[in-house]
Amino acid sequence: xxxxxxxxxxxxxxxxxxxxxxxxxxxxxxxxxxxxxxxxxxxxxxxxxxxxxxxxxxxxxxxxxxxxxxxxxxxxxxxxxxxxxxxxxxxxxxxxxxxxxxxxxxxxxxxxxxxxxxxxxxxxxxxxxxxxxxxxxxxxxxxxxxxxxxxxxxxxxxxxxxxxxxxxxxxxxxxxxxxxxxxxxxxxxxxxxxxxxxxxxxxxxxxxxxxxxxxxxxxxxxxxxxxxxxxxxxxxxxxxxxxxxxxxxxxxxxxxxxxxxxxxxxxxxxxxxxxxxxxxxxxxxxxxxxxxxxxxxxxxxxxxxxxxxxxxxxxxxxxxxxxxxxxxxxxxxxxxxxxxxxxxxxxxxxxxxxxxxxxxxxxxxxxxxxxxxxxxxxxxxxxxxxxxxxxxxxxxxxxxxxxxxxxxxxxxxxxxxxxxxxxxxxxxxxxxxxx
Amino acid sequence: xxxxxxxxxxxxxxxxxxxxxxxxxxxxxxxxxxxxxxxxxxxxxxxxxxxxxxxxxxxxxxxxxxxxxxxxxxxxxxxxxxxxxxxxxxxxxxxxxxxxxxxxxxxxxxxxxxxxxxxxxxxxxxxxxxxxxxxxxxxxxxxxxxxxxxxxxxxxxxxxxxxxxxxxxxxxxxxxxxxxxxxxxxxxxxxxxxxxxxxxxxxxxxxxxxxxxxxxxxxxxxxxxxxxxxxxxxxxxxxxxxxxxxxxxxxxxxxxxxxxxxxx
Ligand SMILES: Nc1ncnc2c1ncn2[C@@H]1O[C@H](COP(=O)(O)OP(=O)(O)O)[C@@H](O)[C@H]1O
Ligand SMILES: [Mg+2]
Numbered sequence: 001x002x003x004x005x006x007x008x009x010x011x012x013x014x015x016x017x018x019x020x021x022x023x024x025x026x027x028x029x030x031x032x033x034x035x036x037x038x039x040x041x042x043x044x045x046x047x048x049x050x051x052x053x054x055x056x057x058x059x060x061x062x063x064x065x066x067x068x069x070x071x072x073x074x075x076x077x078x079x080x081x082x083x084x085x086x087x088x089x090x091x092x093x094x095x096x097x098x099x100x101x102x103x104x105x106x107x108x109x110x111x112x113x114x115x116x117x118x119x120x121x122x123x124x125x126x127x128x129x130x131x132x133x134x135x136x137x138x139x140x141x142x143x144x145x146x147x148x149x150x151x152x153x154x155x156x157x158x159x160x161x162x163x164x165x166x167x168x169x170x171x172x173x174x175x176x177x178x179x180x181x182x183x184x185x186x187x188x189x190x191x192x193x194x195x196x197x198x199x200x201x202x203x204x205x206x207x208x209x210x211x212x213x214x215x216x217x218x219x220x221x222x223x224x225x226x227x228x229x230x231x232x233x234x235x236x237x238x239x240x241x242x243x244x245x246x247x248x249x250x251x252x253x254x255x256x257x258x259x260x261x262x263x264x265x266x267x268x269x270x271x272x273x274x275x276x277x278x279x280x281x282x283x284x285x286x287x288x289x290x291x292x293x294x295x296x297x298x299x300x301x302x303x304x305x306x307x308x309x310x311x312x313x314x315x316x317x318x319x320x321x322x323x324x325x326x327x328x329x330x331x332x333x334x335x336x337x338x339x340x341x342x343x344x345x346x347x348x349x350x351x352x353x354x355x356x357x358x359x360x361x362x363x364x365x366x367x368x369x370x371x372x373x374x375x376x377x378x379x380x381x382x383x384x385x386x387x388x389x390x391x392x393x394x395x396x397x398x399x400x401x402x403x404x405x406x407x408x409x410x411x412x413x414x415x416x417x418x419x420x421x422x423x424x425x426x427x428x429x430x431x432x433x434x435x
Numbered sequence: 436x437x438x439x440x441x442x443x444x445x446x447x448x449x450x451x452x453x454x455x456x457x458x459x460x461x462x463x464x465x466x467x468x469x470x471x472x473x474x475x476x477x478x479x480x481x482x483x484x485x486x487x488x489x490x491x492x493x494x495x496x497x498x499x500x501x502x503x504x505x506x507x508x509x510x511x512x513x514x515x516x517x518x519x520x521x522x523x524x525x526x527x528x529x530x531x532x533x534x535x536x537x538x539x540x541x542x543x544x545x546x547x548x549x550x551x552x553x554x555x556x557x558x559x560x561x562x563x564x565x566x567x568x569x570x571x572x573x574x575x576x577x578x579x580x581x582x583x584x585x586x587x588x589x590x591x592x593x594x595x596x597x598x599x600x601x602x603x604x605x606x607x608x609x610x611x612x613x614x615x616x617x618x619x620x621x622x623x624x625x626x627x628x629x630x631x632x633x634x635x636x637x638x639x640x641x642x643x644x645x646x647x648x649x650x651x652x653x654x655x656x657x658x659x660x661x662x663x664x665x666x667x668x669x670x671x672x673x674x675x676x677x678x679x680x681x682x683x684x685x686x687x688x689x690x691x692x693x694x695x696x697x698x699x
Contacts, residue, residue, distance in 0.1 A: 033524060089451060161542050164534050168520050174487040174513035175590070176539040222570035224525045 009138050010247070016141035016148070017239035020196055023151040025213040025235025027193045029228040030155075030186060032214040034166045038093060039081075041207035042100040043194045046077030048107025048203055052114060063140045063199075067147075070195035077103050078187055136199060144196045151189045155228070162186060163224050200242050201255035208259045209238060216266040219273035238262050292396050293326075293334045298343065298362035299369070300324035301354050302423070314351035363423040369395040370416035371406045377417040378410070384417045439501065440465040440594050440625040441486060446495035448478070448485050454648065455481045459495070461644060461653040465593075466623050468616055468639060470630040470656075473646035473668050479629040480516060482646065483596045486627075487513045499594060509538070512592035514583050516599055522572050528582050529567045532557055535589025557588040562611050577608025584612060595619070597628040601635075613639070636660055 031040055050073025054065045077099050084095035136144075155162070164172045165182050173179045190210075197206050217230035242258040271278050300323040304315050321331055335352060338344040343358035354362055369391045376387040398406070416422055441463040448456040455478045463469050471479050484490045486497050488504050499507050512535075535557065536550040546554070558567050561581035566574060571582060580600050587595055600612055616639070619626055630636060636643060636656065643660050645651035645668040652664040 157543060160537065163526070164537060167524050167526060168515065170489055170515050170519060171513060171534065173489055175537065176508045177537070177542065178539065218525065222525050223527065227525050
C-alpha cells in the first residue's frame with residue numbers, strides 16, 4: 001500500500017476515484033429524495049449494450065469511447081422509461097423493469113458475441129461488469145476525474161433549484177421554473193455519474209454506490225445540504241476503500257467490497273444515528289416505559305392513601321401491587337428507582353411511603369388523569385365509561401403547559417366526572433367548586 | 436361584473452382519453468373569495484392545475500387578468516394539495532417558504548435581504564415563527580398547510596389558487612387561515628379555493644363554482660349555491676346533502692358551532 005501510494009500515478013487514481021465517489025453521493029442524494037432509487041440500477045444495466053457497441057465499432061477500449069457508448073445507451077433507456085410511463089397506464093416501476101431487462105439482455109448478447117469472436121483485447125470490458133478501481137490507468141482517471149468534478153460543480157450551482165424540483169414539482173412548474181430543463185440536467189448528471197462510477201464498482205453494484213451513501217446520510221440529518229455533504233463524504237471514502245482493496249488484494253473484486261463498506265456505513269447509521277437510529281428510538285421507548293411505571297406506582301400510593309379510612313401513609317409491596325396490578329419484578333425495580341430519586345422511602349416493617357416530593361408528584365399524576373377525564377367528558381361529550389382508558393395513557397404525556405391550559409379551560413374544577421376529588425398542591429385551589 | 440381575474444373558455448381536459456373536465460366555461464371576478472365545490476373526482480384539482488398550466492387541455496384556454504398565463508405568472512400563486520408532497524423531506528419551514536422567492540430569471544442567485552425579510556414576514560403572518568427552523572415533518576397537518584400558505588404569501592401575488600387548504604386542519608390553523616383570507620380580501624386579492632365542506636361555503640365565500648366534470652353553476656353564493664345546483668353536482672350522493680340543502684332553502688345560515696364540530 002505504501003509503495004502504491006508513493007507512486008504519483010496512484011495518487012491521481014486515488015484522487016479521481018474519491019471525486020467520483022463524491023459525485024455519486026451528491027447526485028444520489030437527489031435520486032433518493034425524489035424516490036427514484038430504482039432508476040440508478042436501471043440506468044447502470046442499460047449501459048452495457050452501449051459499452052459493447054462502442055467497443056465493437058471502435059475495436060478498442062479507449063475510455064472516452066466507452067464512456068460515450070455508456071452515456072448514449074443510458075440516455076436512451078431514460079427516454080424509453082419516460083415514453084412508456086407517459087403513453088401507457090403502466091406503473092413507473094414496471095416501466096423501469098421492462099427497460100432494465102431489455103437493455104441488459106441486449107448487452108449480454110453483445111458481450112457474449114465479443115467474447116466468442118476473438119477480440120484479443122476484450123478483457124478490459126470486465127471492468128464494466130465488476131469494476132476494478134486500482135487498475136484504472138492515468139488516462140481513465142483524467143477523463144473520469146474531470147467528469148466527476150463537472151458533476152460536483154453542477155450539483156452545487158443548481159442545488160436550490162434541484163431541491164425545489166424534488167420537493168414540489170408542481171409548485172416549481174407553477175412558479176415558472178424551467179422544470180423540463182432542470183429535469184434534463186439532473187437526468188444527464190445521473191447518467192454521467194453512473195457511466196463513470198461503473199469503472200470503479202461495476203454495473204451490478206453501481207446502484208448501491210449511488211443510493212447507499214445518501215440513505216446512510218439521511219439518518220444523521222434533517223437538512224438536504226448536510227445530507228448531500230455527508231453523502232458525498234461517504235461516497236469518497238467508498239472510492240478510497242475500493243482503490244485500497246484492489247491494490248492490496250488484486251484478486252479481489254473491487255465492487256463487492258465497496259458495497260460491503262457502504263452497507264456497513266448504512267447499517268451503523270440505521271442503528272446508531274441520534275433520534276432516527278434504532279438505538280435512539282428504542283432508548284426513547286424505554287425511557288417512556290420507565291416514566292409510566294414510576295408514575296403508575298406513585299398514583300397507586302396516592303389512591304391507597306385516599307381510600308383508607310385510617311389515614312395510613314405507609315404500605316406494603318403487596319398493597320401496592322394489588323392496587324395497581326403491577327408485575328412483581330417491575331414493581332420491585334420501580335420502587336428502587338423511586339427511592340433513588342427521593343420520591344419514596346422505606347419505613348418500619350418493609351412498608352413504603354411517599355416523601356413530600358413524592359406526594360407532590362403523585363398528586364400531579366392523579367390531577368392530570370382526572371383533568372383529562374373531565375375534559376373528554378365535558379368538552380368533547382364522551383361517555384363517562386369510555387374516558388378512563390384514554391386518561392391512563394394521556395396522563396403521562398401532558399406537559400405543564402398543557403396542564404395549565406386545561407386548568408384554565410375547565411376553571412380549576414374540584415371533582416372529576418366520577419366525583420373523585422382533583423388534588424391540587426395549593427389547597428386554596430380545591431376551595432373552588434366550579435362546575 | 437367587476438374586472439375579471441380568471442376566465443376559462445370551453446376548457447376540456449382528459450387523462451388517457453377520459454375527460455375529466457368537459458367544456459368548462461366561466462369567469463371569476465377580481466377581489467373576491469371564490470369556492471370551487473364538487474364531489475370527489477369531479478375535476479377540481481385538475482381545474483386548478485389547468486389554470487396553472489400544469490396539465491395541457493385538449494381544447495379551450497384560460498386567461499388570467501385578461502392575459503395568457505405566461506405574461507402574468509408572477510401575479511399568480513399556487514398552493515397544491517397538502518398530500519401532494521413528501522412531508523418527510525429533509526427541509527425546514529424557512530427553506531420551504533424561501534421557495535416563494537425563487538424566480539425563473541434568478542434561479543442561481545442568492546436571496547437578498549429584502550427576500551429574507553419577506554420570508555420572515557410571511558412565516559409570521561401564518562403564526563409559525565417558533566417553527567421556522569424546524570423540519571417540516573415535526574409539524575401538525577394544520578401547521579403544514581400554513582407553511583404552504585406562507586410560501587404563497589411570500590410570492591406576493593394578486594391571485595391565489597389553493598387546493599383544499601382546510602382539509603385535515605385543526606381549529607387553530609383554521610382560524611389562522613380564515614383570518615388571513617379576510618386580510619387578503621381587504622387588500623384586494625383574489626382567492627380561488629377548492630373546498631370540501633359544504634356547510635361552510637356560505638360563511639367563507641362570496642362566489643362559488645360548482646363542478647362535476649361539467650360546470651354546474653358559477654356565480655355569487657346567494658344565487659348559485661342552491662339546492663337544485665347541489666343536487667346536480669352531487670347526484671346520487673344526496674343523503675348527506677339533504678340537510679344542507681334544507682338550510683340553504685331557509686336562507687338563514689347559522690354560524691357553525693366549533694365545539695359541535697369536534698364532537699362528531
Ligand atoms: N395524473 C392522473 N392520471 C390519470 N387520471 C387522473 C390523474 N389525476 C386525476 N385523475 C383522475 O381525474 C379525475 C379528477 O381528478 P381530480 O381533479 O383530482 O378531482 P378532485 O380534485 O375533484 O377530487 C379523477 O377521476 C382522477 O382519478
Ligand atoms: Mg382534489
